[in-house]
Amino acid sequence: MEETCLLLILLLSGGLSTLPPHSREYQFVNQLMTWTEAQSYCREHFTDLVTIYNSNINQLLLSMSPNIDTFAWIGLYDDRYSWKWSMEGKLFYVGSTHEFLIWANGQPDCVNAKEYCVALQGQTQMDDRPCGDSYPFLCYNASSTSYILVKESRSWSEAQSYCRTYHTDLTSIRSKEEKSNITLTLNGSGVQYVWIGLYRDPWAFWSDNTTSTFTNWEPSQPNNYNSAQYCVTMYFMSGKWSDSACNEKADVFCFTGEVQNANTIRSCHHVKH
Numbered sequence: 001m002e003e004t005c006l007l008l009i010l011l012l013s014g015g016l017s018t019l020p021p022h023s024r025e026y027q028f029v030n031q032l033m034t035w036t037e038a039q040s041y042c043r044e045h046f047t048d049l050v051t052i053y054n055s056n057i058n059q060l061l062l063s064m065s066p067n068i069d070t071f072a073w074i075g076l077y078d079d080r081y082s083w084k085w086s087m088e089g090k091l092f093y094v095g096s097t098h099e100f101l102i103w104a105n106g107q108p109d110c111v112n113a114k115e116y117c118v119a120l121q122g123q124t125q126m127d128d129r130p131c132g133d134s135y136p137f138l139c140y141n142a143s144s145t146s147y148i149l150v151k152e153s154r155s156w157s158e159a160q161s162y163c164r165t166y167h168t169d170l171t172s173i174r175s176k177e178e179k180s181n182i183t184l185t186l187n188g189s190g191v192q193y194v195w196i197g198l199y200r201d202p203w204a205f206w207s208d209n210t211t212s213t214f215t216n217w218e219p220s221q222p223n224n225y226n227s228a229q230y231c232v233t234m235y236f237m238s239g240k241w242s243d244s245a246c247n248e249k250a251d252v253f254c255f256t257g258e259v260q261n262a263n264t265i266r267s268c269h270h271v272k273h
């Protein structure tokens with residue numbers, strides 16, 4: 001027992017956080033629920049909605065489900081408000097709203113599940129746009145405390161590289177004053193969209209807060225149909241995943257077992273003395 005715990009601690013301290021935790025058990029719940037209801041149900045009766053770390057787990061879940069034309073929730077979701085800044089102070093945004101950070105009407109809408117970078121639209125309001133789109137961009141120079149509008153159109157990452165090479169970074173908007181200075185810089189430039197330093201990672205979160213990079217999407221998914229699909233179902237006929245509206249009803253895959261990190265270490269601590 002002690003050896004197993006030591007091994008787990010070593011693996012965790014090695015930073016291998018994408019390794020699946022040992023000895024999880026999986027449950028198929030044949031009951032229609034929304035994603036949020038499913039999360040509550042799993043947390044109440046088991047541990048949480050399932051995290052799928054690899055194709056073996058995906059295959060195991062598929063084998064537990066009936067071979068019919070329907071689907072079940074898994075723990076993966078896309079957080080439309082998990083924005084970060086390219087510059088230091090990354091988590092300044094942290095999903096809250098500020099009077100100087102205003103989304104354009106209906107934004108962020110992540111059209112076609114492809115919009116993970118943010119541009120100022122009409123020079124004042126924010127819109128999530130495809131990171132590969134080419135727009136002029138705004139750099140920030142920390143040594144001169146100035147904002148530089150670069151009128152060449154580049155993708156978001158190319159713009160980021162440019163700003164990091166010649167200035168400090170793509171600009172953040174951290175205060176009302178900073179927003180006013182940016183508006184002044186853009187005034188009269190005629191640019192329609194201009195990249196700023198805000199971006200997010202697509203499909204980055206699982207309900208149990210562990211991380212996994214494994215995916216098993218249907219060929220045309222995720223597509224964020226109608227800009228309304230931020231949760232994920234697995235289809236019983238193929239084991240493939242689709243993004244779905246979180247308020248749809250589906251069956252559920254839960255797991256029972258320890259979650260990673262703090263909990264695992266705490267439980268090991270128990271048996272060690």
Ligand SMILES: [Ca+2]
Nearest residue numbers: 109110127128
């Ligand atoms: Ca958008």
